[in-house]
Amino acid sequence: MESYVGKNIPRNDGYDKATGRGKFTHDIFLPHMLYAKVLRSPYAHAKVTSIDTSEAEKLKGVRAVCTFENTTNKLFNTSASVVTTNPGAEPVRDQTVFTGEPKYIGDEIAAVAADTEKIAEEAVKLIKVEYEELPYVLDPLEALKDDAPDVQPELAHKKNICGEVIEINFGDVKEGFEEAEEVVEAFVKLPRVKQAQMETHAAVASYKGDGTLEVYSTTQTPHPTKMIIAYTFDLPESKVHVKNPPYVGGGFGVRIGISGKAEIIATALTLKAKRPVKYVYTREEDFIASDTRHGGYLKGRLGAKKDGTFVALDTTAWLNTGAYATFGVELLGVCGACGTAGTYHVPNLHYSGYPVYTNQQTAGAFRGFGTPQGTFIVETLVDAMAKKLGMDPIELRKMNTMREEDKNWFPFSVGSVGINECLDRAAEEIGWKEKRGKCKEGKIRRGVGIACGTHVSNAAPFCVDYNAVTLRIEQDGSMVVQSGIPEIGPGSTTALLQVTADEMGIDFDKITMQYGDTKAGPFDIGSHATRTLYTVSQVIDKAAKKLKADIFDYTAELMKMEREGMKLEGGVITSGEKSISIKALAYEAHLRGKQFIVSECLVPPNSLPWYAQAAEVEVDMETGMVKVLKVAAAHDVGKVVNPRLAEGQIEGGVIQGVGYACREEMTYVDNKGFYNNGFHKYMLPTADDVPEIVPILVESNDPKGIYGIKGIGEVGVCPTAPAIVSAVEDATGIRFYEIPMTPGRVLKAIKEKEKA
Amino acid sequence: MSEILKCIINDEEIEALVDPDMRLVDFLRERMQLTGTKIGCKKGECGACTIIMDGKAVNSCMVPVMRASGSVIQTIEGVEKNGRLHIIQEEFINKGAIQCGFCTPGMIMSSKALLDKNPSPTSDEVKEALGGNICRCTGYRKIEEAVLSAAKRLREEV
Ligand code: FES
Ligand code: FES
Numbered sequence: 001m002e003s004y005v006g007k008n009i010p011r012n013d014g015y016d017k018a019t020g021r022g023k024f025t026h027d028i029f030l031p032h033m034l035y036a037k038v039l040r041s042p043y044a045h046a047k048v049t050s051i052d053t054s055e056a057e058k059l060k061g062v063r064a065v066c067t068f069e070n071t072t073n074k075l076f077n078t079s080a081s082v083v084t085t086n087p088g089a090e091p092v093r094d095q096t097v098f099t100g101e102p103k104y105i106g107d108e109i110a111a112v113a114a115d116t117e118k119i120a121e122e123a124v125k126l127i128k129v130e131y132e133e134l135p136y137v138l139d140p141l142e143a144l145k146d147d148a149p150d151v152q153p154e155l156a157h158k159k160n161i162c163g164e165v166i167e168i169n170f171g172d173v174k175e176g177f178e179e180a181e182e183v184v185e186a187f188v189k190l191p192r193v194k195q196a197q198m199e200t201h202a203a204v205a206s207y208k209g210d211g212t213l214e215v216y217s218t219t220q221t222p223h224p225t226k227m228i229i230a231y232t233f234d235l236p237e238s239k240v241h242v243k244n245p246p247y248v249g250g251g252f253g254v255r256i257g258i259s260g261k262a263e264i265i266a267t268a269l270t271l272k273a274k275r276p277v278k279y280v281y282t283r284e285e286d287f288i289a290s291d292t293r294h295g296g297y298l299k300g301r302l303g304a305k306k307d308g309t310f311v312a313l314d315t316t317a318w319l320n321t322g323a324y325a326t327f328g329v330e331l332l333g334v335c336g337a338c339g340t341a342g343t344y345h346v347p348n349l350h351y352s353g354y355p356v357y358t359n360q361q362t363a364g365a366f367r368g369f370g371t372p373q374g375t376f377i378v379e380t381l382v383d384a385m386a387k388k389l390g391m392d393p394i395e396l397r398k399m400n401t402m403r404e405e406d407k408n409w410f411p412f413s414v415g416s417v418g419i420n421e422c423l424d425r426a427a428e429e430i431g432w433k434e435k436r437g438k439c440k441e442g443k444i445r446r447g448v449g450i451a452c453g454t455h456v457s458n459a460a461p462f463c464v465d466y467n468a469v470t471l472r473i474e475q476d477g478s479m480v481v482q483s484g485i486p487e488i489g490p491g492s493t494t495a496l497l498q499v500t501a502d503e504m505g506i507d508f509d510k511i512t513m514q515y516g517d518t519k520a521g522p523f524d525i526g527s528h529a530t531r532t533l534y535t536v537s538q539v540i541d542k543a544a545k546k547l548k549a550d551i552f553d554y555t556a557e558l559m560k561m562e563r564e565g566m567k568l569e570g571g572v573i574t575s576g577e578k579s580i581s582i583k584a585l586a587y588e589a590h591l592r593g594k595q596f597i598v599s600e601c602l603v604p605p606n607s608l609p610w611y612a613q614a615a616e617v618e619v620d621m622e623t624g625m626v627k628v629l630k631v632a633a634a635h636d637v638g639k640v641v642n643p644r645l646a647e648g649q650i651e652g653g654v655i656q657g658v659g660y661a662c663r664e665e666m667t668y669v670d671n672k673g674f675y676n677n678g679f680h681k682y683m684l685p686t687a688d689d690v691p692e693i694v695p696i697l698v699e700s701n702d703p704k705g706i707y708g709i710k711g712i713g714e715v716g717v718c719p720t721a722p723a724i725v726s727a728v729e730d731a732t733g734i735r736f737y738e739i740p741m742t743p744g745r746v747l748k749a750i751k752e753k754e755k756a
Numbered sequence: 757m758s759e760i761l762k763c764i765i766n767d768e769e770i771e772a773l774v775d776p777d778m779r780l781v782d783f784l785r786e787r788m789q790l791t792g793t794k795i796g797c798k799k800g801e802c803g804a805c806t807i808i809m810d811g812k813a814v815n816s817c818m819v820p821v822m823r824a825s826g827s828v829i830q831t832i833e834g835v836e837k838n839g840r841l842h843i844i845q846e847e848f849i850n851k852g853a854i855q856c857g858f859c860t861p862g863m864i865m866s867s868k869a870l871l872d873k874n875p876s877p878t879s880d881e882v883k884e885a886l887g888g889n890i891c892r893c894t895g896y897r898k899i900e901e902a903v904l905s906a907a908k909r910l911r912e913e914v
Contacts, residue, residue: 010849011852011854013857014848014849015841017854018841019792019832019835019836019841020832024858026791026794026795029786196892197856197892198804198893199794199796199856247856247858249857249858250858250892252892283801489857489893644851645852648852648855648894648898651894651898652893652894654895655896656892678799678801679797679799679801679802684892686886686890686896687882687886687896687900688884690883690897693895693897
């Protein structure tokens with residue numbers, strides 16, 4: 001029997017995408033369609049004292065003008081957190097469609113739908129608004145001070161804290177530090193960075209005569225998006241149809257829930273205009289008015305015995321979540337759970353995570369979801385400890401990393417652990433033994449560094465996470481998988497068919513997936529939390545078993561075949577000497593009024609994907625330029641379903657990590673907002689900046705996922721920055737506690753070191 | 757205020773009445789329904805809108821539509837010939853150079869413009885030719901691999 005799992009099957013959307021035939025939301029043009037433009041606040045915090053839309057409404061071609069005065073002001077949250085908060089806890093709802101009290105530069109005041117984009121743009125300029133400026137706060141540490149302006153006075157949990165302060169306690173951290181023989185401390189500052197997915201946020205919403213709402217969308221989570229839209233506009237969820245067309249130009253977390261506010265604003269306008277409305281974010285809007293990665297500050301203390309055994313770890317994060325929560329609370333949770341508490345077996349742990357409101361644009365989900373920040377502080381501390389103890393950083397890590405049998409803070413078992421193998425293989429690939437700690441001199445200095453960690457393979461049990469699929473056999477024996485997941489780029493819809501083909505014993509090219517559409521399949525949370533392949537493969541496995549049982553029962557009876565030992569392989573059902581193809585059987589069943597169809601639902605367990613990356617850098621001591629030469633990226637992904645797709649996830653993640661470490665940063669200019677409003681002002685890595693990346697796939701065969709699969713989507717980015725920082729320290733003797741390590745920052749540090 | 761645009765797009769002669777304020781990319785996407793050409797920034801900074809115009813890779817978002825008068829244009833839709841994928845397209849698929857696919861048409865057009873002129877590019881020449889095309893998904897390595905491998909196959913074919 002041909003097996004598909006483990007093979008480089010070319011992705012099934014390759015043809016569509018290579019020929020330009022594949023449709024994205026940007027490509028949707030509907031008859032009678034209008035175009036939307038949005039009026040945004042020029043102030044970080046203000047009150048609208050008057051708004052006059054009459055001139056705009058008079059302009060020829062303008063069909064609807066929506067403001068906070070004529071649109072629902074029901075509180076909601078653009079992130080999926082609002083529909084995935086566990087029972088018993090209240091999700092944060094702190095946003096409205098438009099606002100009369102803008103809380104950041106870019107906040108939405110009003111929107112226009114018109115016959116053309118140009119008319120809509122002109123109309124926006126004709127809206128007269130008067131503002132009263134209000135005091136604002138931009139920095140999370142400032143925002144926590146008693147006299148700081150309140151960003152969300154009615155909704156904040158405590159002074160400018162959204163949701164709650166996240167606390168993680170394990171063992172007794174005070175006692176742990178009393179036991180410690182060596183203690184190291186660190187304080188780090190991390191930048192706000194942007195997902196910069198290539199397709200900007202977009203939606204085309206059409207309110208139909210039959211009371212249904214159809215929304216083409218760039219979302220990563222069609223079903224939760226449907227729920228948020230239905231909730232906000234008081235529509236029955238059954239009448240809201242959200243779909244990708246089917247392709248989505250990247251995501252990386254930025255559209256888990258609503259894409260910026262595209263779906264919500266297009267819906268407000270179509271409800272008023274009763275015509276389809278298309279709203280495509282400009283690149284500038286995408287940059288300055290949608291979620292970013294959380295920047296902010298973290299501090300930590302690590303205590304160890306003289307032999308290197310970790311005994312206590314205490315960390316705190318103050319991250320800037322901006323004017324609205326979006327994913328603030330959950331992200332601070334993951335920062336603590338995976339980033340700080342996940343990697344090492346430390347018997348005494350404490351973490352506090354502060355999601356802090358400020359008058360800046362929102363920060364939310366971006367590949368890694370808090371884990372890169374948490375990993376950064378912990379790996380900084382571990383390197384410092386290695387130095388203090390005079391130990392090899394890899395040896396110190398390996399003696400403290402989590403083991404299968406370790407009790408730990410996670411509310412589930414550790415599962416298989418390939419982290420030490422990752423450390424060894426990354427080290428070997430980078431040439432650790434020959435290169436680390438070798439005396440560096442001269443203008444160009446080379447160094448190597450390493451970092452490691454873990455993440456999750458879905459959001460359960462921290463948040464609501466489950467999914468359902470329907471599997472059905474068509475009348476000719478071919479097969480359809482219906483699922484609510486999107487395809488945002490990783491190739492999940494190819495890998496999942498590889499799994500289905502093996503599970504069912506039906507050829508890969510006879511199976512089709514219907515996805516990216518709330519009508520295509522039953523509920524699924526969507527593509528986030530490194531979950532799609534891991535969780536959907538499990539529910540497919542569950543449904544496939546049931547489907548096969550149904551097929552076998554039917555075959556046994558109809559064909560008078562022995563049920564015991566019946567198999568389906570390569571599209572043929574056999575039992576003993578007898579056989580029948582699934583094609584013939586499905587048609588025979590059809591003639592007798594029977595179709596094989598099964599729906600299943602599953603709450604997944606959770607598995608920990610482990611990783612270690614080693615980096616080699618070259619630092620120009622005269623220009624301060626850090627060049628990343630190579631990243632050896634070893635990832636324990638449990639079981640590899642499609643090596644090329646898996647490598648693609650790792651390489652894409654690593655390059656985002658290289659950007660995080662060396663180039664990317666959103667910088668805020670007082671009274672103007674974020675300076676980075678386009679690609680030319682935001683230093684993304686390009687083809688020229690790519691180091692050699694060596695993905696190393698480690699298969700630890702996890703006992704929880706089927707085939708041993710764990711998640712892979714987010715992990716590529718998680719350890720890259722601390723590995724590069726460690727390599728720069730090896731090259732220059734300077735440890736950076738702030739990234740990105742731009743030439744300016746590096747040069748300054750070199751000069752300071754020379755002076756000292 | 758409309759003007760008549762005459763040009764050749766994907767081997768077909770086109771004559772159309774256009775608003776001269778329009779950018780070529782909008783003419784292609786909205787009037788010609790050639791939505792394979794993407795818009796990532798509309799400021800000449802990302803390469804998603806790359807087409808081949810008179811043999812050169814250009815960002816069609818920066819071209820006023822009337823500048824296309826008399827020119828020969830190829831978009832991603834014109835790369836596949838007689839139902840057969842171009843070798844560059846095949847290699848993008850085979851080598852895993854495609855993820856979300858939004859940068860892909862632009863990447864393929866920049867690659868094609870390069871290989872049309874230079875059948876044996878070095879790795880640095882490929883990087884340079886793709887320097888204006890942003891991909892946020894792949895990390896570029898598999899794209900470079902696809903282009904080099906396509907070049908090799910194209911050389912073998914002639
Ligand atoms: S859309 Fe033309 S360069 Fe970005
Ligand atoms: S494949 Fe997504 S931007 Fe290149």
